[in-house]
Amino acid sequence: MSGEDERGAGDGDAARRGEERRPRWSGWPVRPVRLARSGWSGRSRLFKAAGVAVGCALVVSVAGAAWAYWQLNHNIKSVDIDSALGDDRPPRAMTTPTGTVTASASPLPSGALNILVLGSDSRGGERNKELGGGSSEGARSDTAMIVHVDEGRSEATVVSIPRDTLVTRPSCPQSSGGSTPMAYSVMFNSAYSTGGPVCAVKTVETMTNVRMDHYIEIDFAGFADLVDALGGVTVTTDEDISDEDSHLELEAGTHHLDGTQALAFARTRHGIGDGSDLGRIGLQQKLVKALLDQVSSTDLLASPTRLYTVADALTSSLTTDTGLNSLSELVDLGQSLRSLSSTSMETVTMPVIPALSDPNRVVAEEPEAAELWESLK
Incomplete structure (x- = not known):
């Protein structure tokens, strides 16, 4: 088995054991990319939902105020x-x-x-x-x-x-x-x-x-x-x-x-x-x-x-x-x-x-x- 095969097999064994992979250029562990993407994706969806809700509330508020002003103006003869x-x-x-x-x-x-x-x-x-x-x-x-x-x-x-x-x-x-x-x-x-x-x-x-x-x-x-x-x-x-x-x-x-x-x-x-x-x-x-x-x-x-x-x-x-x-x-x-x-x-x-x-x-x-x-x- 070649050196490259040995490194690949080792990486696969580590993944199967649930261990963190280390980049070849660093001795510090990093979290699996898959887990990082999953976490930020959930937060992103939450922020987007909150933004949409706030935006809708502002639109409804402004529309309601505009309607109220029009209605009160329209009342006056x-x-x-x-x-x-x-x-x-x-x-x-x-x-x-x-x-x-x-x-x-x-x-x-x-x-x-x-x-x-x-x-x-x-x-x-x-x-x-x-x-x-x-x-x-x-x-x-x-x-x-x-x-x-x-x-x-x-x-x-x-x-x-x-x-x-x-x-x-x-x-x-x-x-x-x-x-x-x-x-x-x-x-x-x-x-x-x-x-x-x-x-x-x-x-x-x-x-x-x-x-x-x-x-x-x-x-x-x-x-x-x-x-x-x-x-x-x-x-x-x-x-x-x-x-x-x-x-x-x-x-x-x-x-x-x-x-x-x-x-x-x-x-x-x-x-x-x-x-x-x-x-x-x-x-x-x-x-x-x-x-x-x-x-x-x-x-x-x-x-x-x-x-x-x-x-x-x-x-x-x-x-x-x-x-x-x-x-x-x-x-x-x-x-x-x-x-x-x-x-x-x-x-x-x-x-x-x-x-x-x-x-x-x-x-x-x-x-x-x-x-x-x-x-x-």
Whole structure:
């Protein structure tokens, strides 16, 4: 047998005995190549599987976030009030930027702001009946508030306008063409039912001579969903409330209300005080402050699911002007108002006196009303 045969046989005998082969050029043993390949192959497959899983999770996360953003944006309805009313309006207040300008973000505005907020009460449908709505059809703006935010946006005044106020309703442009006729000594809330958001804004600007920078309409059914998404709201009433129309029964004291109860609280009129709209306004003003407290005390960022639920309920209930018709614009507005709290918010009602023509209606009390509007400029 040759030397090469002897080495080959020796190697074969070592392999059969399970011994490690030594390279001819080294005295150090190395692990069999077969075992090394097997180990790294298993790890490689594991890393690949983990990478695929992480990649899939990222894709799903990004896709989910994109879908959520699209859905919330899609929820918001808007009306182009600026184009409809043109330049025949009170001058717009100048806004002052604050903060440091960076390449990635613009400073938040801090100028004074006036926002007309309407509560749209849809009177028909099964859902409305379940929520304690009236029996008549159509939609009404039974809640009207001018939210004035001071320069710096850390303080605000909410002015409620009684729906029974007799006003001069100006001629308003219609989306179908033409315009509505001017009307004298008509109820304030007829502006919305006659000409929608555009006429509501024009009527407020005509009676106050104050430019409305933004318009926000909140659907009452959506409002109930929003309160539920926030986990309810806590209010205190000084007297018992019993209203068959709104289906609200509350004893005097502090109560934590769900969405249906909160909506009934906002609608209640005949079950408190003298049954006038002024009593309802008082309850609505309490509710506004209570909601602000609830939002401030709720850590929405701690739960993305709850954050989305609240955002979905909010955007689903809104109709805005075109300056607020995107999620990013609403977020910017919210961030600019982050210093507001219930203690820095004052609620007042437009000064009124009973109308001579009808004791069930009111008219602006002058000069107090004019002085109030002047303070909002």
